[in-house]
Amino acid sequence: MINKDVVIIGGGAAGLAAAVACRDKGIEDILIIERESALGGILKQCIHDGFGLIKFQHSYTGPEYAQKYVDQVEKQEIAYLLDSMVIDITSQKVLTVVNKSGLKKYKAKSIILAMGCRERTRGAIGIPGTRPTGIYTAGVAQNLINIHNYMIGKEVVILGSGDIGLIMARRLMLEGATIKMVLELLPYGSGLPRNFNQCLSDFDIPLYLNHTVVDIKGNKRVEAITMAEVDHNGKVILSTCQEVPCDTLLLSVGLIPENELSKMAGIQLDSLTGGALVDEYGQSTVKGIFACGNVLQVHDIVDNVSLEAEHIACGVEKYLSSFLKPKNDIAIEIGEGLRYVLPQRIQYLDDTVFSFRVKKPGKKKQIVFKNDNRIIKEKSFIRVNPAEMIRIKLTSSELSDIKHLKVELN
Amino acid sequence: MKKEFICIVCPNSCRITAEYNEQQIKHIEGAQCKKGEEFIKNEIKNPLRTFVGSVKCRNGDYQLVSVKTNKPIPKKYIKQVAQKTHELVVEAPVEIGQVIISDVLGQHADLVATRKVRKKVL
Numbered sequence: 001m002i003n004k005d006v007v008i009i010g011g012g013a014a015g016l017a018a019a020v021a022c023r024d025k026g027i028e029d030i031l032i033i034e035r036e037s038a039l040g041g042i043l044k045q046c047i048h049d050g051f052g053l054i055k056f057q058h059s060y061t062g063p064e065y066a067q068k069y070v071d072q073v074e075k076q077e078i079a080y081l082l083d084s085m086v087i088d089i090t091s092q093k094v095l096t097v098v099n100k101s102g103l104k105k106y107k108a109k110s111i112i113l114a115m116g117c118r119e120r121t122r123g124a125i126g127i128p129g130t131r132p133t134g135i136y137t138a139g140v141a142q143n144l145i146n147i148h149n150y151m152i153g154k155e156v157v158i159l160g161s162g163d164i165g166l167i168m169a170r171r172l173m174l175e176g177a178t179i180k181m182v183l184e185l186l187p188y189g190s191g192l193p194r195n196f197n198q199c200l201s202d203f204d205i206p207l208y209l210n211h212t213v214v215d216i217k218g219n220k221r222v223e224a225i226t227m228a229e230v231d232h233n234g235k236v237i238l239s240t241c242q243e244v245p246c247d248t249l250l251l252s253v254g255l256i257p258e259n260e261l262s263k264m265a266g267i268q269l270d271s272l273t274g275g276a277l278v279d280e281y282g283q284s285t286v287k288g289i290f291a292c293g294n295v296l297q298v299h300d301i302v303d304n305v306s307l308e309a310e311h312i313a314c315g316v317e318k319y320l321s322s323f324l325k326p327k328n329d330i331a332i333e334i335g336e337g338l339r340y341v342l343p344q345r346i347q348y349l350d351d352t353v354f355s356f357r358v359k360k361p362g363k364k365k366q367i368v369f370k371n372d373n374r375i376i377k378e379k380s381f382i383r384v385n386p387a388e389m390i391r392i393k394l395t396s397s398e399l400s401d402i403k404h405l406k407v408e409l410n
Numbered sequence: 411m412k413k414e415f416i417c418i419v420c421p422n423s424c425r426i427t428a429e430y431n432e433q434q435i436k437h438i439e440g441a442q443c444k445k446g447e448e449f450i451k452n453e454i455k456n457p458l459r460t461f462v463g464s465v466k467c468r469n470g471d472y473q474l475v476s477v478k479t480n481k482p483i484p485k486k487y488i489k490q491v492a493q494k495t496h497e498l499v500v501e502a503p504v505e506i507g508q509v510i511i512s513d514v515l516g517q518h519a520d521l522v523a524t525r526k527v528r529k530k531v532l
């Protein structure tokens with residue numbers, strides 16, 4: 001068994017930023033474990049730009065943003081393993097790792113979970129029909145085209161209007177495919193508004209809201225899909241069914257935090273985020289195990305992933321030097337209009353950034369933090385959108401004498 | 411006339427309303443910063459976009475090197491730049507920022523690499 005101060009599972013944006021921040025805080029004995037053959041995570045395949053505007057006031061592509069952190073990891077000589085997969089962790093923080101040289105066990109004082117997320121698949125949303133080839137999740141398609149130089153099809157229908165689907169619509173278009181349409185079940189788009197503009201409108205790709213795919217046809221390869229409108233309860237209106245010939249169906253229907261390992265360690269998960277239940281330092285219900293990035297909550301902007309990871313590194317450092325002592329234990333109450341709030345509880349009453357998403361789009365809204373009936377903080381928004389995560393900081397003085405905390409949207 | 415735009419310069423995605431005619435822009439509303447106003451001025455006269463794509467790479471640890479224009483170029487040239495990237499093959503190693511096509515289509519922007527590709531170890 002090899003002892004380590006900090007083991008980081010996953011070398012994507014979250015894991016890399018956490019590693020660099022831990023080293024900046026003076027932690028020497030760090031190990032990043034990554035199952036792929038290069039560091040960078042999902043950023044490696046996100047060759048579009050728009051990364052880094054918050055942190056660096058500059059628009060980088062995904063590989064450029066990742067390289068900034070990889071360079072830091074190399075420069076600071078932070079240890080990492082590639083082609084190595086963590087297959088088990090225990091509540092005692094013992095990790096089992098497999099790679100070509102076999103099986104190894106590590107005992108960590110602290111673990112940072114940074115495993116990212118995976119895509120919802122056709123099974124998870126249950127489209128009936130045959131099972132021909134030509135059905136891809138948008139992220140898999142992105143990987144095939146951008147990393148493996150493999151073109152996935154010629155006539156494409158995209159189901160779901162998440163960011164990856166929108167970005168792929170433009171990419172496929174410029175690579176010579178025809179994008180017939182993007183179908184979205186909800187009455188509003190689920191990606192960032194800027195992506196509707198620069199990926200669909202720019203190329204006259206039609207977007208049908210309140211529409212879905214009800215059937216897939218084809219024996220070997222997809223030959224057509226049947227699209228249909230849904231009513232305001234999400235029920236298919238049969239009279240609107242229409243066949244659309246195509247050879248490819250792309251699914252961009254959401255992401256799920258990858259928490260199989262967290263469950264093995266006995267970490268309690270939040271059914272609203274799909275990630276670990278954490279305190280304000282990203283510490284899970286198993287002391288010493290922290291989480292950040294998409295494994296904790298699905299992020300739309302990588303800058304926030306880096307910021308979250310840097311913040312939890314503060315928690316890890318305090319934990320290792322036994323300074324992480326709870327002052328209180330307040331479970332955050334989620335009020336009207338919000339899908340989730342993170343962290344789910346606060347214990348130290350230090351400066352805390354809360355992040356959350358609204359349930360549906362709205363105009364002229366306020367986010368209100370309340371201790372019983374006393375308003376602690378209020379922030380107004382011209383518009384709110386489920387696609388855009390909101391982050392609001394409360395200072396230690398604002399949190400100083402609270403007994404209870406509720407966040408709501410008015 | 412009056413039109414609503416979505417600013418694509420940053421993730422804030424501000425909805426900006428502009429009132430304008432052929433000669434001039436009379437009024438801009440809804441931009442949270444100066445860059446948004448600049449964006450609208452271009453959007454009305456000559457919309458600009460950054461091109462992103464990839465180019466085939468020989469003897470590298472990746473088969474493709476991702477590329478972008480280092481400045482936004484007129485939107486109407488985006489498809490032509492994409493066409494150019496399909497015709498090219500570069501040789502590894504490639505560094506981030508390395509110029510792949512200088513002054514692409516005479517639009518005062520270079521097509522540069524955005525991925526580091528090492529030479530493949532055989």
Ligand SMILES: Cc1cc2nc3c(=O)[nH]c(=O)nc-3n(C[C@H](O)[C@H](O)[C@H](O)COP(=O)(O)OP(=O)(O)OC[C@H]3O[C@@H](n4cnc5c(N)ncnc54)[C@H](O)[C@@H]3O)c2cc1C
Binds near residue numbers: 012013049164300
């Ligand atoms: C397609 C797409 C487009 C996006 N576009 C933008 C954008 O335009 N602008 C923007 O700011 N943000 C964007 N984002 C968001 C942002 O890039 C991501 O949220 C961020 O990169 C996620 O980082 P992460 O480290 O949490 O996850 P990941 O990058 O997924 O990293 C997780 C890593 O953990 C590894 N791993 C998982 N399990 C194990 C295990 N058991 N053992 C070892 N290793 C393991 C994985 O291999 C992976 O490398 C986009 C995201 C996606 C998916």
Ligand code: SF4
Binds near residue numbers: 417418441446447
């Ligand atoms: S106007 Fe400014 S803040 Fe708003 S989206 Fe454009 S660049 Fe961002």
